[in-house]
Amino acid sequence: MLDARGRRERGLRVYKKMGWGENAGLKEVDEEVWSLTTDFIFGEIWSRPGLSLRDRELVTLASLIAIGSEGMSVHMRHSHKLGITDKEIKEVILQVMYYVGQPRGFFAMRRLKAEMAERPPARGKKKQR
Structure with a gap:
């Protein structure tokens, strides 16, 4: 430590x-x-070590979507800096939604759409470790 x-x-x-x-x-x-x-x-x-920042961000997004946290917006907003695209975020939402419930998935999809409207589309880049 x-x-x-x-x-x-x-x-x-x-x-x-x-x-x-x-x-x-x-x-x-x-x-x-x-x-x-x-x-x-x-x-x-x-x-x-063990997971890249990109992978940790995907896990965090899935967790925040699962609990319906507003904090997902901050992570969505900045995830492209770790190489995550809006399309990948949408896939995370779709994957999680049927395990945690459609209302949480719909909430997350609305958050993603709002974030996408605020900035240019995330294109992704090389994975960061």
Whole structure:
């Protein structure tokens, strides 16, 4: 395990790769929650070997869709920076929808359409590790 400073640095590097800057939106909501999220979730979990950031993002999207979380919008918005296309997000929604229920799937599809309307289509790029 890393020390606190190492976790923070790794968490901030993950944010940068995802196009989140320093995730200032969360920091504005609550600095302690931002610190825990940055240090543990992104500095420890997202930084582990074994899955690429791209794969972790797909797993996260599926999880957020399954629980019907508004947080899926942030991940949809920035997922193209990890090489994920809108078409792939749609496929994740379709895959998850029939396991967790159509209402969650429809909610996710509406979120995807809203995000697509806000930016040019995500084309994807090389996988990031």
